[in-house]
Amino acid sequence: MYNDIRSELASDIITAISAIGLNAPENIELKPLSGQFAGKWGYACSVSFQLAKQAATNPAQLAERIVAALPTRREVARVEAMNGYINVYLNTSWFANQVIAAVDNEGDYYGNGPTRNERIMVEFSQPNTHKAFHVGHLRNACLGSSVVNILRASGFEVIGANYIGDMGAHVIKSLWCYLRFHKDEEPPHQRGIWLNRVYVEGNARTEYKNEVLALSQRLVRDHAGAKAAAFDYLQEASAHHPDASYLISSLPSKDRPDYGAFADHDLLLGAWARLGEWLPTSDVDTEDRAEYARLDAHMDWWPQVDGWKAEQAALWRQWEARDPDLIALWQRTKAWSMEEFYRIYQQLNVQFDQWFFESEVEVEGVTLTEELIKRGIATDERPTGTVFVKIDEQLRKNPELAAKYARQLNAKNPDGSPKEVWRTIVLLRSDGTSLYGSKDIALARVKLADFHADRLVYCVDVRQSLYFEQVFKLIELLGFPNVDRFTHLGYEMVTMKGGAMSSRKGNVLFYEDIAAGAVDKALSIINEKNPELDDIAKRDIAEQVAFGALRFEMLNKDLNKVIVFDWDTALNFEGQSAPYIQYAHARACRVLEKAAQGERFAPTYSTAVAAQGEQPFAPTYSTGETNLTPPPVGEAGRGSDYDFTILTGEETALLELIGRYPDEIAKAAELYRPVNICIYLFDLADAFNNFYHNCPIIKAETPALTQARLALTHAAKQTLRNGLTVLGIAAPESM
RNA sequence: GCGCCCGUAGCUCAGUGGAUAGAGCAUCUGACUUCGGAUCAGAGGGUCGGGGGUUCGAGUCCCUCCGGGCGCACCA
Numbered sequence: 001m002y003n004d005i006r007s008e009l010a011s012d013i014i015t016a017i018s019a020i021g022l023n024a025p026e027n028i029e030l031k032p033l034s035g036q037f038a039g040k041w042g043y044a045c046s047v048s049f050q051l052a053k054q055a056a057t058n059p060a061q062l063a064e065r066i067v068a069a070l071p072t073r074r075e076v077a078r079v080e081a082m083n084g085y086i087n088v089y090l091n092t093s094w095f096a097n098q099v100i101a102a103v104d105n106e107g108d109y110y111g112n113g114p115t116r117n118e119r120i121m122v123e124f125s126q127p128n129t130h131k132a133f134h135v136g137h138l139r140n141a142c143l144g145s146s147v148v149n150i151l152r153a154s155g156f157e158v159i160g161a162n163y164i165g166d167m168g169a170h171v172i173k174s175l176w177c178y179l180r181f182h183k184d185e186e187p188p189h190q191r192g193i194w195l196n197r198v199y200v201e202g203n204a205r206t207e208y209k210n211e212v213l214a215l216s217q218r219l220v221r222d223h224a225g226a227k228a229a230a231f232d233y234l235q236e237a238s239a240h241h242p243d244a245s246y247l248i249s250s251l252p253s254k255d256r257p258d259y260g261a262f263a264d265h266d267l268l269l270g271a272w273a274r275l276g277e278w279l280p281t282s283d284v285d286t287e288d289r290a291e292y293a294r295l296d297a298h299m300d301w302w303p304q305v306d307g308w309k310a311e312q313a314a315l316w317r318q319w320e321a322r323d324p325d326l327i328a329l330w331q332r333t334k335a336w337s338m339e340e341f342y343r344i345y346q347q348l349n350v351q352f353d354q355w356f357f358e359s360e361v362e363v364e365g366v367t368l369t370e371e372l373i374k375r376g377i378a379t380d381e382r383p384t385g386t387v388f389v390k391i392d393e394q395l396r397k398n399p400e401l402a403a404k405y406a407r408q409l410n411a412k413n414p415d416g417s418p419k420e421v422w423r424t425i426v427l428l429r430s431d432g433t434s435l436y437g438s439k440d441i442a443l444a445r446v447k448l449a450d451f452h453a454d455r456l457v458y459c460v461d462v463r464q465s466l467y468f469e470q471v472f473k474l475i476e477l478l479g480f481p482n483v484d485r486f487t488h489l490g491y492e493m494v495t496m497k498g499g500a501m502s503s504r505k506g507n508v509l510f511y512e513d514i515a516a517g518a519v520d521k522a523l524s525i526i527n528e529k530n531p532e533l534d535d536i537a538k539r540d541i542a543e544q545v546a547f548g549a550l551r552f553e554m555l556n557k558d559l560n561k562v563i564v565f566d567w568d569t570a571l572n573f574e575g576q577s578a579p580y581i582q583y584a585h586a587r588a589c590r591v592l593e594k595a596a597q598g599e600r601f602a603p604t605y606s607t608a609v610a611a612q613g614e615q616p617f618a619p620t621y622s623t624g625e626t627n628l629t630p631p632p633v634g635e636a637g638r639g640s641d642y643d644f645t646i647l648t649g650e651e652t653a654l655l656e657l658i659g660r661y662p663d664e665i666a667k668a669a670e671l672y673r674p675v676n677i678c679i680y681l682f683d684l685a686d687a688f689n690n691f692y693h694n695c696p697i698i699k700a701e702t703p704a705l706t707q708a709r710l711a712l713t714h715a716a717k718q719t720l721r722n723g724l725t726v727l728g729i730a731a732p733e734s735m
Numbered sequence: 736g737c738g739c740c741c742g743u744a745g746c747u748c749a750g751u752g753g754a755u756a757g758a759g760c761a762u763c764u765g766a767c768u769u770c771g772g773a774u775c776a777g778a779g780g781g782u783c784g785g786g787g788g789u790u791c792g793a794g795u796c797c798c799u800c801c802g803g804g805c806g807c808a809c810c811a
Contacts, residue, residue, distance in 0.1 A: 029753095031753085034757095035754070035755080035756090035757085036754070036755070037754095044753085044754085046752095046753050046754085046792090049753070049791055049792070050791080052791065053791070058791095059791075082754085083754060084753095084754085084791095085753080085754065126811085128811075165811070168810080168811070169810065169811085170810080170811080358811095385808095385809085386808070386809045387809090388808065388809080413736090413737075419737070419738090420737085420807095421737095421738085423807060423808080424807095424808055425808080426808050426809045427809090428809080429809045430809065431809090433809095435809065435810085435811085436810080436811050460811095462739080462740070462805070462806085463805060463806060464806085464811080465738095465739065465740095465805095465806075466738080466739085466806060466807060467806090467811085490739095490740095492740075492741085492804085492805085493804090493805080495804090525773070529771090529772095529773070530771095545773090556747095556748080557747085557748065558748085558749090560740055560741070561740095561741075561747095561748080562740090562741075562804070562805095564747085566747085568760090569746090569747065569760075572759090572760070573773055574759085574760080574773055574774090575758085575759040575760060575773095576747090576748080576749095576758070576759045576760085577759085577773085579773055580759090580773065580774090582773085583771085583773050583774075584774090586771080586773095587770085587771060587774085590770075590771065591770055591771095594770060595770085667751095671751085675748095675749085679748095679749060679750095679758090682749095682758080682759085683758090686758085689774060689775070690775075692770080692771095692774085692775090693766095693774070693775050693776090694775085696769075696770070697770060698769095698770050699769060699770070734771090735771095735773075
């Protein structure tokens with residue numbers, strides 16, 4: 001293929017270096033010309049700098065000697081030595097036809113790599129039922145689904161898997177709150193959102209005492225006045241309350257005081273009241289004042305909290321015993337959330353090949369944990385304590401793993417004590433119920449044994465990186481295969497402009513609100529720009545634009561960058577955004593359509609493959625060499641003998657970008673980086689807009705030039721479409 | 736305390752050891768009786784957080800300091 005030229009040029013240069021009597025490096029890097037060479041098509045090589053000392057000369061002279069020793073090639077128009085660099089300019093006419101032919105022949109498959117013999121399971125979008133889908137889930141779903149698409153395009157067999165959190169403390173809280181306070185109240189629609197409110201209330205009731213304690217502590221720690229007010233009371237109380245000294249010492253500390261450490265919880269209420277008296281005279285911010293008011297208004301909860309917790313514990317036991325009524329309620333409410341999720345995934349263009357549920361691996365998680373106990377890896381301190389694994393300790397006990405991780409395990413603290421690298425993971429609660437870790441090792445076993453995955457990718461936010469390190473080590477201790485091919489694809493969180501999201505402060509950004517805002521904005525722009533469209537088309541395009549913009553917004557930053565969600569930026573459809581790229585695509589479509597009407601261009605491209613209805617990067621796609629290799633130029637190569645002898649800078653830049661697309665896919669797949677495709681697509685759309693603006697297509701000087709430019713337009717349109725598809729963004733033909 | 740991540744234009748980000756550090760947003764100025772103005776052209780805006788080091792060459796690699804975020808036992 002035309003991309004092979006790069007390695008051929010590299011070997012030419014190596015040969016030339018040897019020919020002038022120098023030792024050539026093993027591989028030579030050729031970089032696309034850029035910067036001051038904008039609009040030129042070729043590669044630059046800086047090998048002369050490395051070799052100048054060896055050659056006892058300066059890079060500039062050496063570059064000239066190497067250039068003089070290079071053979072000529074039909075693919076190369078010119079080679080020059082410049083400032084020590086070797087610049088190779090390609091025969092643009094020849095390459096233009098190569099690129100056009102490749103896009104033309106491969107259509108929706110253009111950019112895909114050859115089949116690779118590896119099955120990758122990518123787990124992503126792990127929403128919890130009974131809770132709401134928020135902006136953090138949005139980033140995860142966009143990233144995970146794009147990574148799946150990119151890996152598939154790059155030739156891997158990929159299984160995209162969802163892992164629904166349908167059981168756990170959040171579900172128990174939600175069901176408890178429903179049964180206790182909201183039975184038979186559910187609304188006819190948006191029941192998933194309603195259910196989230198039930199969960200939030202259940203959580204607030206359960207955590208009430210902790211929240212009172214947390215706010216008291218924060219005020220005491222941050223404000224001298226608060227400390228004086230609270231201590232005033234506590235010191236008075238210390239005469240008859242043995243617990244008061246505990247609060248006096250623990251409230252100002254960094255760690256959260258523990259209700260288990262003092263018997264009379266009501267002691268805190270006295271201090272709480274004093275804080276309330278002090279508050280109006282203080283400079284405490286409005287958020288904390290509102291928090292105090294909110295908690296204070298629910299003082300009637302205080303004496304009930306312990307009873308509520310006991311009720312929830314009873315519900316846990318009912319669940320463990322598979323109580324039919326509870327199971328029925330669980331299934332009914334879970335379905336409300338699932339309805340919500342299905343709709344969201346459809347809007348966001350997210351698909352899954354496999355659905356896992358936490359409830360399905362719960363039992364096997366306990367079984368595997370029992371095995372760990374039996375093998376002496378896990379410590380069982382039930383019922384007074386938990387079932388846990390001290391990872392470092394266990395790795396040291398395993399000779400093979402101790403050697404493998406010797407470097408980390410031998411690390412020392414400044415005082416000479418060994419550093420605890422992987423710490424402790426808790427697998428079962430003291431009451432025997434299972435935690436996330438036990439379920440995750442069970443699920444990993446399913447993925448490896450039942451799905452025969454060669455590589456596991458976990459797309460989960462970066463805060464869980466220690467947790468996944470622990471899980472991977474546990475899996476290794478269990479002796480599962482392929483452990484070195486587990487990847488935690490961690491990404492940074494999404495915050496709001498006012499700071500980190502927290503349900504306590506009520507600044508959670510729900511998916512529903514974001515989606516509605518984006519569609520409204522898109523609709524109003526369409527009404528303004530394209531008022532003649534019918535309402536259904538308007539709605540359809542508005543959704544394609546809005547959800548495309550949201551997806552792009554979530555993908556356009558590197559994984560390790562925090563996204564601060566800002567309505568103005570997210571809903572800006574100009575510049576670096578999905579609508580900019582979609583607009584370039586729609587423009588290209590319009591030109592091709594107009595040209596076809598005028599009969600000045602008979603499209604030679606084939607959309608037959610796409611018409612079969614397969615996803616272009618579906619796992620069923622077979623990459624027999626025949627349909628990936630374009631026919632040779634000038635030998636019955638369909639649509640491959642256009643007149644590109646004279647190319648403008650805009651045309652060259654566009655062609656070069658189109659030709660680079662397969663490399664971009666391969667690189668993005670290797671690094672799990674959808675952002676690479678975002679940046680590439682913006683550059684491509686930018687190049688197309690430049691071309692469109694500066695080069696008349698239908699009204700070009702000659703019919704031959706029109707043909708060539710239409711072919712280029714079509715290739716650009718196809719590549720834009722393929723790239724958008726990989727990102728899960730629609731490519732509307734008009735907008 | 737230990738560990739991970741971030742710091743590049745007013746703001747949001749690219750730049751994966753190479754030539755004069757690039758985009759978008761925002762600000763200002765302009766765009767042909769010709770293919771869609773969600774577009775295009777131009778202007779201003781930078782000691783790449785500070786300091787050392789490695790290298791022919793450092794925004795990029797190493798060390799260190801500063802500033803910010805996150806994580807570290809019964810949440811997921």
